[in-house]
Amino acid sequence: MTAAVAVGVLVAGGVYLVLQRNLVRVVLGFVLLGHAVNVLVLAAGGMDRRGLPLIGQGDPATAADPLPQAFVLTAIVITFGITVYLLALARAGGADTERDAVEPGDDGVGGGR
Amino acid sequence: MIPLVALVAMAVLALAAPLLHRRLGRDTGYLLAAGFAGVGGLLATGAPAVLDGGAVTASWTWLPSLQVSFALRLDGLAGLFCLIVLGVGVLVMAYSARYMGDSNRNGVVYGLLTLFAGAMLGLVLAADVVLLYVFWEMTTVCSFALIGTAGQVAVKPGRRALLITAAGGLALLLAVIMLSVVVGTTDLAIILAEREQVLASPLAWPIGALIATAAFSKSAQLPLHFWLPGAMVAMTPVSAYLHAATMVKAGIYLLMRTTPLFADQPAWSALLITVGLITAVAGAFMALREHDLKAILAQSTVSQLGLLIAVIGVGTPVALAAAMLHTFAHALFKATLFMLVGIIDKETGSRDIRELSGLRRVMPITATVTGLAALSMAGVPPMLGFVSKEYLFQGLLQADFAPWAGPVAGALGVTASALTFAYGMRIFYGAFGGPTRQPDLYEPSPAFLAPAALPALVGLALGPGIDLLNPMVTRAAADVVYVGAVPEFSFWHGLSPEVVMSAITIAVGSLLFLRRDPVDRALQRLRLPDGAALFDRTHDATLALGSAVGRPDRTGILAAHLARPVAALVVLGVVGLATVGELPPRSSTDQPLDWPVLALLGLTVAATVRTRSALAALGLVGSVGLVVAAWFLLAGAVDVALTLLLVEVLTAVVAVLVLRRLPLGLGGAGRPRVTLAAGLGVAAGFAAALATFALTGRRGLSEAGAWFLESAEAETGGTNVVNTILVDFRGMDTLGEAIVLGAAAVGLLVLLRRDDDPRAEDERAAARLRRGQTDGGLVLQVSSRVLIPGMALLSAYLLWRGHDEPGGGFIAALVGGIAVGLYQVAHGFPGLPRLLRPELLVGAGLVVALGTGLGAAAVGDPFLTPFDIPVLGAAGIGSALVFDLGVYLLVLGLLAAAFDRLSTGTPGAGPARPVSAPEEPTAGEPTPEPAGSRPRGAGSVVGTPGGGDAR
Known part of the structure; x- marks a missing residue:
């Protein structure tokens, strides 16, 4: 239940930001969406077992599923890599995603005539 | 062979x-x-x-x-x-x-x-x-x-x-x-x-x-x-x-x-004969109304191919043999005629029979050869075309898919052939008959004419000499005739129906030719459907449709690209909700501590969405990250929480570096965009929440998870199950992911070149002096001397213990990255020590990680299988640790690249953006702009009401 609400809140905020014009906002939106997916993946492992997946520490019967944790761990680092890259793009190209926007139909594609 | x-x-x-x-x-x-x-x-x-x-x-x-x-x-x-x-x-x-x-x-x-x-x-x-x-x-x-x-x-x-x-x-x-x-x-x-x-x-x-x-x-x-x-x-x-x-x-x-x-299937015969004969007659009609010699020949080819297909449709031994003979004859006379038309075109400069006239006087040999080929096409004795057409008629009369088929097919064949006779004469007379208008012309050179003349002469010789062709054609027909004997051809086979048909053909054809002027006028009045134009219209319409379908995707507006997939996901959620059946029972999984964390999450996300200051937004997103990390900790994912914590710190540092060169305001947005984005956001949030609720927490521990918990230690010797999954069990995935980070680092290096211009550096130093600020500040410099060695040690320790305790390559590299960042900030971005050059780190990381994998291969195991290292094994260092070191180096390479280039680099390609003014606030000294003020620099149009939506 809490996982579902958390995912919902993060997706709502992330989608709102991603649809903005300023590239910094878009990047931050992607960060939030990344969080949402990570929470979802972890929740997919089941939220009823919350023990540490460290052998020899705590009760093995309540240890959390380690596989989603491994997925999420790499996903976080990858998201970080992408965030850095997007920020570099913002740095290289300016923060406005629509300044040089090409109008539909201006590109000479289509028609074939 | x-x-x-x-x-x-x-x-x-x-x-x-x-x-x-x-x-x-x-x-x-x-x-x-x-x-x-x-x-x-x-x-x-x-x-x-x-x-x-x-x-x-x-x-x-x-x-x-x-x-x-x-x-x-x-x-x-x-x-x-x-x-x-x-x-x-x-x-x-x-x-x-x-x-x-x-x-x-x-x-x-x-x-x-x-x-x-x-x-x-x-x-x-x-x-x-x-x-x-x-x-x-x-x-x-x-x-x-x-x-x-x-x-x-x-x-x-x-x-x-x-x-x-x-x-x-x-x-x-x-x-x-x-x-x-x-x-x-x-x-x-x-x-x-x-x-x-x-x-x-x-x-x-x-x-x-x-x-x-x-x-x-x-x-x-x-x-x-x-x-x-x-x-x-x-x-x-x-x-x-x-x-x-x-x-x-x-x-x-x-x-x-x-x-x-x-062959013996009536439907097959009916299809081939019908299409073939309609084409034969229509093609001949179209040929008769053309004036361009080449166009006449083209339509004639259509017509002759129709005859061939019709007679193949009949399928009797005679019909098939006739088809083969006529294929041969047609190749001879049609190739000749095309080549001769090419000669006429070259010599006179025209192919239009309305312009050509009387060439027989200046080009008698060409005229003779053309006449021979035209006669063969018209089916006039003694040409080969006559023999083949006789047998075509004989074959058509054998059509038997219906009682009336034979006579009708024969009649249509005669019609097409009579028209063929007429346009054959039209070709010859059009070019060679009448008064001579171009008396200065002369015969083409023998070398030019000979290849065109030869097949016409062969066509003349093989009519009476049909016996020469008999063995080959009957043998060819025998290959496809599955019942019945193949007849031999003869030049003259008595007064048979087909001879009468030939006579009618020639008589009607001659009549059409003699009355050519009224016939021509009547044909010109015919309005025939233009297949080519129809095809072109359909083709253009198809392309236009494709262009219309693709138009929304050819906008440069980012939001337009992102809105539709999001909307599609919402639709998917609704469809899923409507169609989902009975779900397994859900085990109650909430714990009391979850709720305050959730409340914090809601607050920080809402604030992030609302703020108009870039710095505030950064801080708030960082807070969201911390809250999520806390949630991970509650969920028992300590490695994940640790990683996220460190990533948040680093993201904040990197983002601040970027924001030094970007407007600090985020700008507002027009009402339509706010409404649309908020609507989609809420809808997507609902869809995601419902999906999460429906699809998680309805089963016990996964089989894979149970297996990992049970066998990780026995299989790998490590007790941190998450880390063993990363470096031992699923090393290939981790390698791929680490390489993605390396690629991002290379991307950064390409995107932003180092700003090595000494003048720019001087300007920055001067600007810092004006603000009464030395590089990074004294306190930071002194503390960094103490902190950095400690952080480096911690980083190494986390790497070493990762296999058994929380830690590992990713986390250790993030700690190391923070140390690098601290060094950079404290010393005013002087550039990195040689050993920490990003390209070196990425390269070394790749070599170490791939080398470990190949080491396994050298031992004889599959790529990336963990193995014992002879000497180091005694010190507790296995291949998994070495592999993790490779991951560590790749992640550190990305961080080094980010600090190095985002702090000092300038865009390496594209039109130069105005470099920010020296007095722009640096990371250490933010002066947030009043919300809603007009941002400076490149983002000057940000905040125009209704910005992109109005278009």
């Missing part, structure tokens, strides 16, 4: 032609003609065996998994078509040597013509249906390329020819697949022998229809005929060779070859 050598020889000639052309110029044609003759001679060595009823075969394994072989078979039918392809090929090549100029482009034309000839040979020699299809498409492509050599005028006709014939090719492919499914082999001979099996299958009629479609498209039958007249924009040798004598006969060949399957 012989057929293969022939094909290889053609391929070699095709490749050599452009090179030879560079040295020999247009005389290359003679060399190629000799080459064609040589290949023909080679194939002729198989003639005795073939005429005895045998065949010359060759077969190589080609696609063994599909049981497709590169099998060739020279039998009677293939031999007849080889003779046509190579014989006409020799003539056309010799003709081209005088027709073409020395332009370099023509080297390519020679190469393509030869390649086409090879493909055509392969098509008729193929003994495997897949191979046949491949050669079929090769001829289509060659034809398209050759039409294209005509330049800009060929764009539309070439497109029509390609699309129509390639569509037919696809029909053939379908038929081939169905046949091989039904019979279980792609061997042509076996398929033809398994006639009963094919006919008994439910796919019999689709197969027949598809084969007929393929043949109709290639052989220009109504209503697909219009590509052929259009293809006449190609130069005359191409028209004579591909679009009169050979390629358009590929459809004829296909129908002849597959006749044994369907």
Whole structure:
């Protein structure tokens, strides 16, 4: 239940930001969406077992599923890599995603005539 | 072996032609003609065996998994078509040597013509249906390329020819697949022998229809005929060779070859005879109303192909033999006529019979030869065309799919032939009759005329000398006639019905010719549907539709690209909600501590969305990250929480570096955008929440998870299960992910080059001095001296212990990255020490990680299998740790690249953005702008109400 609400809140905020014009906002939106997916993946492992997946520490019967944790761990680092890259793009190209926007139909594609 | 050598020889000639052309110029044609003759001679060595009823075969394994072989078979039918392809090929090549100029482009034309000839040979020699299809498409492509050599005028006709014939090719492919499914082999001979099996299958009629479609498209039958007249924009040798004598006969060949399957089926006969005769009559009508000699010949080809298809549809031994004889005769007289029209065009500068007149006085030999060919086409004795047309009539009369079929087919055949007679006379009289308007003209050189004249003379000789052709044609017909004996042809076979039909043909044709003026006026008034225009309209409409469908995707507005996938996900959520059935029970999983965390999450996300200050937004997103990390901790994911914590710190540092050069305001947004974004956001949030609720927490521990918890220690010696998954069990995934980070680092290095301009550095230093600030500040510098060694040690320790305790390569590298960042900030971005150069780190990381994987391979295990390292193993260092070190270096490389380039680099490509003014606040000293103020720099249009939405 809490996982579902958390995912919902993060997706709502992330989608709102991603649809903005300023590239910094878009990047931050992607960060939030990344969080949402990570929470979802972890929740997919089941939220009823919350023990540490460290052998020899705590009760093995309540240890959390380690596989989603491994997925999420790499996903976080990858998201970080992408965030850095997007920020570099913002740095290289300016923060406005629509300044040089090409109008539909201006590109000479289509028609074939 | 012989057929293969022939094909290889053609391929070699095709490749050599452009090179030879560079040295020999247009005389290359003679060399190629000799080459064609040589290949023909080679194939002729198989003639005795073939005429005895045998065949010359060759077969190589080609696609063994599909049981497709590169099998060739020279039998009677293939031999007849080889003779046509190579014989006409020799003539056309010799003709081209005088027709073409020395332009370099023509080297390519020679190469393509030869390649086409090879493909055509392969098509008729193929003994495997897949191979046949491949050669079929090769001829289509060659034809398209050759039409294209005509330049800009060929764009539309070439497109029509390609699309129509390639569509037919696809029909053939379908038929081939169905046949091989039904019979279980792609061997042509076996398929033809398994006639009963094919006919008994439910796919019999689709197969027949598809084969007929393929043949109709290639052989220009109504209503697909219009590509052929259009293809006449190609130069005359191409028209004579591909679009009169050979390629358009590929459809004829296909129908002849597959006749044994369907010959006695009334529906097959009815289809072929109906389409063929309608095309024959309509084509002849269209030919009679043209004024361009080449256009007349093109329509005439359509008409003659129709006759051939009709008579193949009849399917009796006489009919099939007549079809073969007429194919041969047609190749002779039509190639001649095309080449002669090319000569007339070259000599007079026109092909229009309204402009040409009286050429017989200045070009008597050309006139005689044209007359011979026209007579053969008109079916006048003693030409070969007369004999073949006699037997065509005889064949048509045997049509028996309905009681009335024979007489009607015969009548239509006579009609088409009478029209043929009339336009044959029209060609001859149009060019050579009447008063001489251009008295200064003279005969073409013998070398130019000879290749065109030869087939006309052969047509004259073979009429009475039909006995010379008998063995070959009857042998070819015997290959496809599955019941009944093949007759021998004779020049004169008594006063039979077909002689009467010939007489009617000539009488009506003469009448049409004598009354040519009223006939012409009447025909010009006819409004015929223009297939080419209809095709072009459909083609344009299709492209317009595609353009309309794709238009939303061709915007540069980012939000427009992102909104639709999000909306699609919402729709998916709604559909899922509506269709989801009974779900397993959900175990209650909430804990009291979850709720305050959730409340914090809601607050921070809401604040992030609302703020207009970039710095505030950064801080708030960082807070969201911390809250999520806390949530991970509650969920028992300590490694994940640790990683996220560190990532948040680093993200904040990197983002601040970027924001130093960007406007600090985020700008507002117009109402439509806010409404749309908020609406989509809420909808997507709901969809995601519902999906999460529906699809998680409804089962126990996963099998994989249980296995990892149980066996991780035994298998790897590590007790931190998450880390063992990363470095031991799923090392390949981790390697891939680490490489993605390395790629991001390289991307950064490419995107932002280092700003090594000393003046810029001086300016920055001066700006810092003006603000009374030394690099980073004294406190930071002193504390960094203490902190950095400690952080480096911590980082190493986390790496080392990762296998058993929380830690590992990712986390350790993030700690190391923070140390690098601290160093950079404290010392005012002086550039990194040599050892921490990002390219070095990324390279070293790749080498270490891949090397570990290859080490396993060296020991004999699969790539990336953990193994013991001989000496270090005693110190507790296994291959997993070394691999983790590689990951560590790659992640650190990305961080170093980020700090290095985002702090000092400038965009390496594209128009230079105005570099921010020196007084712009730095990371250490933020002066947030009042919300909503006009941002500076590049983002100057941010905040225009309604910005992008209004467009």
